[in-house]
Amino acid sequence: MKTRLALLSSLFIIIVFAGCSNSPTPAPPTAGQPAATTAAVADPLPSWNDGPAKQAILDFVKTTTDKANPKFVPPEERIATFDQDGTTWVEHPIYSQVLFAFDRVAEMAPEHPEWKTRMPFKAIVTGDKEAIEKFTLKDIEIIAMATHTGMTAEAFTPLVKDWMAKAKHPKFDKPYPQMIYQPMLEVMKYLRDNGYRTYIVTGGGQDFVRAYAEQVYGIPPEQIIGSALDTQYAYNKDGQGILMRDPKLLLNNNGAGKAEDIYLFIGKHPKAAFGNTDGDRQMLEYTQANGGASLEMLVLHDDAAREFAYGPATGLPDTKVGAFSQALYDEAKAKGWTVISMKNDWKQIFAWQK
Amino acid sequence: MKTRLALLSSLFIIIVFAGCSNSPTPAPPTAGQPAATTAAVADPLPSWNDGPAKQAILDFVKTTTDKANPKFVPPEERIATFDQDGTTWVEHPIYSQVLFAFDRVAEMAPEHPEWKTRMPFKAIVTGDKEAIEKFTLKDIEIIAMATHTGMTAEAFTPLVKDWMAKAKHPKFDKPYPQMIYQPMLEVMKYLRDNGYRTYIVTGGGQDFVRAYAEQVYGIPPEQIIGSALDTQYAYNKDGQGILMRDPKLLLNNNGAGKAEDIYLFIGKHPKAAFGNTDGDRQMLEYTQANGGASLEMLVLHDDAAREFAYGPATGLPDTKVGAFSQALYDEAKAKGWTVISMKNDWKQIFAWQK
Numbered sequence: 001m002k003t004r005l006a007l008l009s010s011l012f013i014i015i016v017f018a019g020c021s022n023s024p025t026p027a028p029p030t031a032g033q034p035a036a037t038t039a040a041v042a043d044p045l046p047s048w049n050d051g052p053a054k055q056a057i058l059d060f061v062k063t064t065t066d067k068a069n070p071k072f073v074p075p076e077e078r079i080a081t082f083d084q085d086g087t088t089w090v091e092h093p094i095y096s097q098v099l100f101a102f103d104r105v106a107e108m109a110p111e112h113p114e115w116k117t118r119m120p121f122k123a124i125v126t127g128d129k130e131a132i133e134k135f136t137l138k139d140i141e142i143i144a145m146a147t148h149t150g151m152t153a154e155a156f157t158p159l160v161k162d163w164m165a166k167a168k169h170p171k172f173d174k175p176y177p178q179m180i181y182q183p184m185l186e187v188m189k190y191l192r193d194n195g196y197r198t199y200i201v202t203g204g205g206q207d208f209v210r211a212y213a214e215q216v217y218g219i220p221p222e223q224i225i226g227s228a229l230d231t232q233y234a235y236n237k238d239g240q241g242i243l244m245r246d247p248k249l250l251l252n253n254n255g256a257g258k259a260e261d262i263y264l265f266i267g268k269h270p271k272a273a274f275g276n277t278d279g280d281r282q283m284l285e286y287t288q289a290n291g292g293a294s295l296e297m298l299v300l301h302d303d304a305a306r307e308f309a310y311g312p313a314t315g316l317p318d319t320k321v322g323a324f325s326q327a328l329y330d331e332a333k334a335k336g337w338t339v340i341s342m343k344n345d346w347k348q349i350f351a352w353q354k
Numbered sequence: 355m356k357t358r359l360a361l362l363s364s365l366f367i368i369i370v371f372a373g374c375s376n377s378p379t380p381a382p383p384t385a386g387q388p389a390a391t392t393a394a395v396a397d398p399l400p401s402w403n404d405g406p407a408k409q410a411i412l413d414f415v416k417t418t419t420d421k422a423n424p425k426f427v428p429p430e431e432r433i434a435t436f437d438q439d440g441t442t443w444v445e446h447p448i449y450s451q452v453l454f455a456f457d458r459v460a461e462m463a464p465e466h467p468e469w470k471t472r473m474p475f476k477a478i479v480t481g482d483k484e485a486i487e488k489f490t491l492k493d494i495e496i497i498a499m500a501t502h503t504g505m506t507a508e509a510f511t512p513l514v515k516d517w518m519a520k521a522k523h524p525k526f527d528k529p530y531p532q533m534i535y536q537p538m539l540e541v542m543k544y545l546r547d548n549g550y551r552t553y554i555v556t557g558g559g560q561d562f563v564r565a566y567a568e569q570v571y572g573i574p575p576e577q578i579i580g581s582a583l584d585t586q587y588a589y590n591k592d593g594q595g596i597l598m599r600d601p602k603l604l605l606n607n608n609g610a611g612k613a614e615d616i617y618l619f620i621g622k623h624p625k626a627a628f629g630n631t632d633g634d635r636q637m638l639e640y641t642q643a644n645g646g647a648s649l650e651m652l653v654l655h656d657d658a659a660r661e662f663a664y665g666p667a668t669g670l671p672d673t674k675v676g677a678f679s680q681a682l683y684d685e686a687k688a689k690g691w692t693v694i695s696m697k698n699d700w701k702q703i704f705a706w707q708k
Contacts, residue, residue, distance in 0.1 A: 267564050
């Protein structure tokens with residue numbers, strides 16, 4: 001049981017700052033390079049430009065899968081962990097799970113006529129942006145719990161699946177499964193092809209991500225580690241055992257929680273870890289702490305034209321959502337972690353973006 | 355965060371009742387049948403006698419791996435969970451982890467001269483059985499936390515490995531790795547050979563079991579689910595990230611906790627589950643609740659000659675340690691779960707027992 005509530009804090013941060021961030025106006029995708037046609041057949045990372053980031057990945061895999069290399073990693077230790085929001089898919093202007101929660105409020109509103117007059121629901125139902133910006137942490141807790149709990153574990157999954165099929169990103173007007181970064185899908189596949197097991201390690205809700213991760217990332221539920229509710233075993237009216245989603249957080253899988261929960265779930269250090277914010281710092285530290293070969297990478301969102309630009313590291317805009325601080329940037333440089341420039345290292349960001 | 359403390363309760367129950375239970379006197383192993391020589395080459399379960407229990411396992415595997423069968427289970431859903439104490443190895447006269455804790459107190463005593471006069475440690479250091487029997491839950495908590503916490507995650511593992519190599523079972527005078535039930539090792543291998551992933555789901559300490567499970571069961575750390583401390587990420591004097599074992603329980607993996615934690619770790623229902631006590635009830639219910647083919651088995655300790663005899667189900671002695679109640683037995687019969695009679699269904703219990 002963690003003291004901070006990751007999910008709620010995330011919701012809070014995003015809502016509080018979403019209104020005051022300089023939401024980039026939709027920009028047409030750049031022409032880019034036609035990745036698929038120019039890439040060599042043997043290139044496992046065709047959406048990556050040649051450079052230190054791509055080379056770091058290739059070198060890491062070569063080193064750790066070569067039995068003659070002293071840094072060879074046996075198959076059972078080949079674990080690669082990926083943060084999700086901002087690392088494997090878009091997190092701006094706001095986290096997808098926040099939109100899901102808001103959309104759930106709108107969808108549930110007919111069953112809750114009292115929400116028309118009761119805050120914080122009223123603000124969402126009536127689209128009162130000003131009121132939303134003034135939400136307190138308690139307001140957000142009420143919204144999150146009203147939309148994510150009070151049902152069985154099995155009833156929650158289809159709600160997410162339905163939303164993922166219908167909801168569209170406010171800037172790109174595409175369903176969220178198309179908001180995945182193509183270069184990261186290639187890294188995941190390349191690592192798996194070389195005996196690595198890929199995990200998502202997200203501050204977002206574990207059950208939220210599990211609902212689509214197999215389809216979107218090819219990653220099964222047991223390899224999704226996220227912020228998790230303390231589900232309660234109970235019996236339904238037929239006497240059958242069910243798991244109820246109660247309004248209580250068990251795991252805050254962010255910051256230190258990521259290292260702690262990787263240990264809880266896997267019991268070993270990852271060999272490779274990918275993140276993009278200060279909430280990923282401890283995961284990368286924990287990956288490197290085991291010694292031997294390891295790969296630590298951080299995505300820097302420096303491409304306002306093709307996606308978004310925010311830091312505040314390296315003087316990029318400080319939007320608070322998915323913050324990559326200068327301190328984290330400095331730690332990366334000091335420790336030999338690789339910073340991925342979306343602008344320079346990624347030939348293509350989305351599969352549909354030619 | 356669960357309200358009950360599984361590990362501590364287990365310690366409490368065992369210590370309170372260990373003294374007053376009728377500890378069976380060591381009995382010489384029976385001659386038994388020479389399993390290895392009479393078993394057909396193709397028999398995947400040579401230590402099992404022909405009968406309903408063995409047949410249930412064979413039928414389950416045949417059914418769920420036959421693509422033409424409507425109850426076929428796709429490989430990604432082939433999950434089998436095993437309780438440990440009393441299901442895959444001996445739990446009488448007391449749980450191995452309790453002996454580990456007591457042995458740790460003895461080993462740590464020279465660094466703690468104050469323990470010679472301070473209860474509850476004094477009782478263990480001086481071998482005061484009468485005082486041990488009077489331990490309160492608070493005493494047990496103090497002993498468990500003193501022996502299991504206050505070190506890094508990485509420092510704990512070798513303590514368990516060392517103990518497993520040296521400590522011997524009080525009745526059989528064998529190291530604990532030889533206290534594993536050979537029929538269960540065969541079931542695990544048979545299931546794995548048929549695409550099932552085997553998990554240990556234990557009320558015991560997750561890290562305790564992870565220290566030896568790969569060697570003893572062939573099960574990797576990420577497939578061990580157990581009662582778990584809320585480890586804390588911190589920095590050592592060199593500024594390196596470490597995980598500290600703090601005296602706080604995060605998961606009580608017993609009873610309802612088993613179903614809850616299987617969902618937390620795996621995100622799906624098992625297809626097969628093996629237990630032996632009322633603490634396994636919900637795990638078996640949760641396994642069956644998903645519909646389709648499933649296998650639920652409970653080990654009944656009815657073999658005082660070759661192992662131990664306790665229930666209280668079917669009139670067996672009620673020793674409190676690893677209780678298999680009549681209510682659980684009745685539920686098994688009503689729901690089509692299979693009760694394994696150690697006496698009748700197991701040709702051989704231990705690998706060394708001919």
